[in-house]
Amino acid sequence: MADRLPEALGPLLRQAQARLAAVDDPALDARLIVEHFSGTTRTQAIADPNRKIDGSAIAAIADALRRRVGGEPVHRILGYREFYGLRLSLSPETLEPRPDTETLVEAMLPFVKAVAERQGECRILDLGTGTGAIALALLSAVPAAIATGIDMSAGALATATHNARQLGLAGRFTALQSDWFEKVSGRYHVIAANPPYIPSEDIGNLQDEVRNFDPRLALDGGADGLSPYRIIAAEAARFLEAESRIAVEIGHTQHNEVLEIFVAAGYLPGGAFQDLGGNDRVLVFKRTKP
């Protein structure tokens, strides 16, 4: 490896940033890596730049920088990502939750709160839960909500369960291994899904950081990217309460197709939401009759 990293926090941060010159945001990634592996904070870096970092932390930082330069996403290296203010552990079987998906949480929150207030509880089904991101964000915001997170991947469900425990939400979160609705029972006020929605043949064109590190099961939405929406639209009705909503994240070009799929299956449009980048990101649907 190149030169040794400095022991003092200020110079260490600068050197880490220099090593990451070729990545998208060297300053941010260097800070995340140094803080995580040295157990220091941003305030300490400013107030005490001469603070000495021990050798084992320096070695871990050097290794993390090598991985980052090699193309591994920074949150995969750290092993967690913040989502809706929650720290969620990642594993090779989970998608890294994205800020765009917070749009779905924001979109459903008023409905979840209203149902919880009126009925004393709100039951949520999170289809393809991954890290548990959507379900756990809604549970953390609404104490009277309970959620079932389903996924095909046992590894993803183990991570979601771990996250629920870490966040003190395990008592209200159930993980269920199921191929979409196959093993699901009961009725829900909210069915939420961020399903895989990339057309199979486009997966090869995704950024390396996505293609090489997010699991294919979390990305591949079939030939046209819409297969999971067809399944959800066809099967959701018998799992919905009379007063209920379905909320799905969509790819930014899929608004019309997904709308058509749900309307053809008998749902009414209940709202369309854009992400912070102004892209179509979430569609909400209502049942036509109880």
Ligand SMILES: C[S@@+](CC[C@H](N)C(=O)[O-])C[C@H]1O[C@@H](n2cnc3c(N)ncnc32)[C@H](O)[C@@H]1O
């Ligand atoms: C795009 S990821 C979303 C993960 C998480 N909900 C989020 O928003 O970060 C899609 C998830 O659906 C799961 N999945 C894919 N096919 C499935 C199927 N047939 N049945 C259940 N889950 C499936 C994947 O394992 C993955 O966790």
